[in-house]
Amino acid sequence: xxLWGWLILGMAVGGTTGFLAWCLLRVLGNQxxxxxxxxxxxxxxxxxxxxxx
Amino acid sequence: MASNLFHRDVPWASHLQLESRPxxxxxxDCRPTENAxxxxxxxxxxxxxLGVILAVTGxxxxxxxxxxxxxxxxxxxxxxxxxxxxxxxxxxxxxIAWSEWAMGRFGGQRGFNSCPGIFRAIWKSRASPYLGVLGxxxxxxxxxxxxxxxxxxxxxxxxxxTGSLSLGSEKAAYTDHFSSYVGIAADxxxxxxxxxxPVLCLLACVALNFFIIYRGLSGGIxxxxxxxxPLLVLCALFVLIRxxxxxxxxxxxxxxxxxxxxxxxxxxxxxxxxxLKSLANxxxxxxxxxxxxxxxxxxxxxxxxxxxxxxKRDDIALSSTTAVAGNEFCEVSLGGLITxxxxxLFLGAAGAVGGTFGLGFQTLPLVFDRMPAGQLFGFLWxxxxxxxxITSSLSMLQPAIAFFEEGxxxxxxxxxxxxxxxTLMGTGIVVWFTKxxxxxxxxxxxxxxxxxxxxxxxxxxxxxxxxxxxxGREELERGALxxxxxxxxxxxxxxxxxxxxxxxxxWLHQSxxxxxxAIQTQPSVRIALVFVLAxxxxxxxxxxxxVRTWEARERKTA
Numbered sequence: 001x002x003l004w005g006w007l008i009l010g011m012a013v014g015g016t017t018g019f020l021a022w023c024l025l026r027v028l029g030n031q032x033x034x035x036x037x038x039x040x041x042x043x044x045x046x047x048x049x050x051x052x053x
Numbered sequence: 054m055a056s057n058l059f060h061r062d063v064p065w066a067s068h069l070q071l072e073s074r075p076x077x078x079x080x081x082d083c084r085p086t087e088n089a090x091x092x093x094x095x096x097x098x099x100x101x102x103l104g105v106i107l108a109v110t111g112x113x114x115x116x117x118x119x120x121x122x123x124x125x126x127x128x129x130x131x132x133x134x135x136x137x138x139x140x141x142x143x144x145x146x147x148x149i150a151w152s153e154w155a156m157g158r159f160g161g162q163r164g165f166n167s168c169p170g171i172f173r174a175i176w177k178s179r180a181s182p183y184l185g186v187l188g189x190x191x192x193x194x195x196x197x198x199x200x201x202x203x204x205x206x207x208x209x210x211x212x213x214x215t216g217s218l219s220l221g222s223e224k225a226a227y228t229d230h231f232s233s234y235v236g237i238a239a240d241x242x243x244x245x246x247x248x249x250x251p252v253l254c255l256l257a258c259v260a261l262n263f264f265i266i267y268r269g270l271s272g273g274i275x276x277x278x279x280x281x282x283p284l285l286v287l288c289a290l291f292v293l294i295r296x297x298x299x300x301x302x303x304x305x306x307x308x309x310x311x312x313x314x315x316x317x318x319x320x321x322x323x324x325x326x327x328x329l330k331s332l333a334n335x336x337x338x339x340x341x342x343x344x345x346x347x348x349x350x351x352x353x354x355x356x357x358x359x360x361x362x363x364x365k366r367d368d369i370a371l372s373s374t375t376a377v378a379g380n381e382f383c384e385v386s387l388g389g390l391i392t393x394x395x396x397x398l399f400l401g402a403a404g405a406v407g408g409t410f411g412l413g414f415q416t417l418p419l420v421f422d423r424m425p426a427g428q429l430f431g432f433l434w435x436x437x438x439x440x441x442x443i444t445s446s447l448s449m450l451q452p453a454i455a456f457f458e459e460g461x462x463x464x465x466x467x468x469x470x471x472x473x474x475x476t477l478m479g480t481g482i483v484v485w486f487t488k489x490x491x492x493x494x495x496x497x498x499x500x501x502x503x504x505x506x507x508x509x510x511x512x513x514x515x516x517x518x519x520x521x522x523x524x525g526r527e528e529l530e531r532g533a534l535x536x537x538x539x540x541x542x543x544x545x546x547x548x549x550x551x552x553x554x555x556x557x558x559x560w561l562h563q564s565x566x567x568x569x570x571a572i573q574t575q576p577s578v579r580i581a582l583v584f585v586l587a588x589x590x591x592x593x594x595x596x597x598x599x600v601r602t603w604e605a606r607e608r609k610t611a
Contacts, residue, residue, distance in 0.1 A: 001312055005320030008132040012319070013386045020382040023375035027102060030368070030534050 097166075097270045097455075098362045104275035106372050109359055110379035111278040111444030113350040114285070116202065118384040119438060120409040122348065123318060123392035125340050127406050132321045133331035135385075137341035144552050145342060147377055148545045149351040149509060151537060152516035154373040155528040157360025159520065166361040167456035168354050169596045170603070176519045182600050186592050187508040188354030189456055192449035193472070194500040194585055195353075197479030198493045199449065200262065203442035204255040205235065205414060206435050211250065213421070213432035224404075224419050231414045236487040240577060243487050255484065259477065261443065266450045267469045270362060274447050281440045282379075288437035289387040295430050296395045302423070309401055314394030317405055339563065342556040347502070349380055350448075352509025358452040370533035383441075392417070399423045413438065450476075460599025475588060482584050486577035495578040498568045500585060506557045513553060517546035 001009075099105040126134045160171025168188020172181040212218040220226040234251055236242030246252060265273040301310040321328050331337060350356060360369060392412060396405040399420045407416055421431035450472060457468035479496075486492035516525050522542035529537050571578045 001316035001320050002324070004324070005132065005316050008135065008321065009315060009319040012135055013390065016378065016381040016385045020375070020378040023371065023378045026371055026534060027106060027375055030371070031102065 098364075100271040100275055102368065102372055104271065104279055105359060105363065106375050106379070107278040107282045108270075108274055108444075108448065109350075109356055109373070109376035110383075111282050111441075112353075112355050112359070112448035113348060113376065113380040113445075114282075114383045114441050115199075115348075115445040116206075116409055116413060116438055116442060117344070117348050118380065118441065119289075119388040119392060120413040122344055122384045122388050124407055124409065124412050125344055126318055126389065127393045129334070129337040129340060130322045130327065130331040131317065132319050133328050134337060134341055136328075136332060137338040138345060141338075141342040141345040141552075142377075142381070144544060145549055145556075146345045146349045146351060147374070148541055148549045149513055149553075150349055150356065150373050150377050151370070151529060151541065152525065152545050153351060153356040153512060154360040154369040155525050156512065156516055156520060157357040158363045158365075158367070158369055159524075159528050160357070161361030161363060162365055165459060166358060167452060167459055168357060169456060169599065170459060171357055171361060172515065173600070173603070175515055182596050183593060184511055186589065186596055187504055187511065188357060189453050189592050190585075190589055191352075191500055191504045191508055192354045192451075193453050193476060194479065194496055194504075194588065196446055196449035197476055198483045198496050198501075199442065199446050200258055200476070200480055201235075201255060201484055201493070203439065203446055204251070204258045206439035206442050207258060208234065208250050208254040209414065209418070210432055210435035210439055211254070213428055213435060216428055218418055218431065219422055219428070220418070222419070222423060224400075224415065227415045227418045230418075231410070234414075235490070237490060238488070240486050240488045243484050255480075258443070258446075259473075259480070262446055262450065263469055263473050265447055266454065267465060269465065270451070274451065277447065278444050281444050285437045285440040285444075286383070286387070288433045288440070289383070289391065292395075292430050292434050292437070293387060293391050295424070295426070296391055296398070299395075299398055299424070302398055302425075306401070309398050311394060311398065314397035314405075315390070317397045317402060318389060318393040335559070336563075339556060339559050342552070343502075343560060346509065346553075346556070347505065348384055349377060350445075352505045352512060353449075354452045354508060355448045357512070358455055359448070361455075366532040368532045368534040370529055370537050371535040374535055395420050395424075456595070456599070460602065461595060462602070475591075479584060479588070482581055486581060488577065491571065491575050491577045492581035495568070495571060495575075495581045496585060498564065499582060502560075502564075506553070506560070510550065510553055510557065513545065513550045517550065522546060 099108075126132075126138075128134075156171060156175060160166070160174045163174040165171045165174050167185070169182035169185030172185040172188070175181070209218065218230075220230055232238060233242075236245065243251065265277055267273065268276075296314075297311055299311055301307055303309055323330065346352070356373075360373075363369060393405045396412065396416050400416065404416060404419075406412075417434065418431065421427035421434065424430060453472050453475075454465075454468045457463045457471055458465070461468075463471065483492045483496065520528075522545070525545075526537070526542060572582065
């Protein structure tokens with residue numbers, strides 16, 4: 001197999017495997033967390049402070 | 054504008070004002086319309102985010118990942134095929150998957166889980182629920198013939214387990230075996246075998262599918278996928294390790310070695326000039342786009358249904374991306390490394406080509422016969438295909454079940470029974486008209502390909518032009534664990550529909566003549582399509598009834 005072949009194989013197989021692993025790690029790492037990305041998620045009354053009472 | 058129309062026209066829109074309330078309102082449950090529409094009591098749902106991801110991945114991963122993709126890549130100059138393949142993934146696959154998840158959850162928040170209901174929630178038009186009929190017909194009709202293929206996988210796995218599929222070293226023996234197994238010689242030949250393994254496996258698959266689907270989403274489909282998908286990957290890894298450690302299995306053919314087998318699938322034939330020549334082949338672009346499209350199960354009516362069971366603040370961005378990544382892993386990393394190299398090692402370049410059924414049920418059994426410990430690896434291979442098939446077939450039943458529950462007010466048992474009756478009739482037609490697999494091919498073309506293209510186009514237009522990028526993005530980003538690139542809004546609105554319709558027209562141009570001729574010349578094709586038409590009419594009538602029910606409830610709620 002030519003160098004191109006190994007390169008393409010590595011990129012395709014490594015890329016899809018790595019992408020899945022990255023996604024799964026994020027899913028498993030966020031099972032109990034909630035991340036905010038959208039403006040609709042933001043509550044102006046909420047802050048990061050701990051409750052004072 | 055669409056948003057305003059929606060809120061103005063819907064009597065219960067006042068409930069939706071909750072959506073703009075702060076976080077503490079959400080903490081209770083912000084699914085205000087649920088009780089207004091759900092007549093069947095307790096609402097189904099997913100148990101975990103991993104469960105829904107594996108269920109969607111299981112729906113997408115099928116025989117096409119392990120047989121069709123490698124076959125196409127080998128046919129279209131190996132590595133050159135991957136360029137249009139990954140371009141199609143970025144321009145069509147991923148964007149449509151994201152939009153389907155977003156539309157599904159959007160509809161689910163408004164109390165709908167079926168395509169007619171979800172389309173109606175997105176687009177307040179009298180036509181919208183009727184467009185959703187495709188979201189029921191496509192999975193139900195595909196299930197009718199896919200179930201049979203699933204039973205072949207189970208049958209072949211059992212034959213390997215009992216050691217009864219060692220037919221010698223001639224390919225003709227495996228071709229004949231496959232022909233007699235499915236009864237390809239004449240209509241009704243499948244049943245002439247009596248209560249033999251093929252028929253028993255089909256009955257077992259019917260029973261298994263309906264037993265699992267009866268247990269519901271989290272208790273049935275999710276549990277099967279949580280166990281089944283890792284098991285599938287494990288089986289595939291065992292087979293992959295076996296293939297990659299075969300070295301040069303036949304000393305008489307030193308050129309048939311593992312590296313040459315990998316080259317058959319992955320190398321650039323003819324170097325860069327060869328690549329450029331391959332890329333000028335329009336047919337290859339069409340095949341690559343079609344493969345991505347069918348492989349991801351977009352335009353299938355399944356993802357939109359599965360996503361509708363998610364909660365308001367569940368992530369859909371990362372989940373949908375992970376499901377796509379899971380499908381690509383199975384297709385490229387597993388299917389791409391196993392099928393063609395294995396066939397090449399024992400049969401050479403001439404043997405490492407073929408369609409789904411040819412490669413899967415005729416070529417590979419011959420490969421396993423020549424492979425050391427082939428019986429074990431043959432079993433693992435067909436067992437993993439069976440898992441891939443059953444996780445897909447289960448997903449095809451759920452959209453119609455959801456419609457029967459929310460549209461007709463049927464309970465789980467009633468929905469499963471009604472769907473069981475309809476699908477059994479369809480499977481009966483497919484399994485009776487087995488000559489040259491005419492009925493199967495007809496349903497696969499008109500519903501499993503044509504119908505999917507139409508549904509995907511409708512969904513893309515609904516998301517891009519009716520729901521709109523703004524509301525769509527709000528839906529995608531709520532609870533998102535992954536940022537969706539801004540360019541997606543442009544791609545889904547302009548690029549995906551144009552790309553999709555171009556591929557659709559080219560594909561139709563390529564396949565129309567032979568399929569139209571089949572209708573004119575083969576009575577079995579006409580019978581199969583008349584049955585499909587009857588099912589479409591039945592579902593349209595049921596949708597009309599459901600719409601009246603929904604309108605009556607809305608008036609009552611108002």
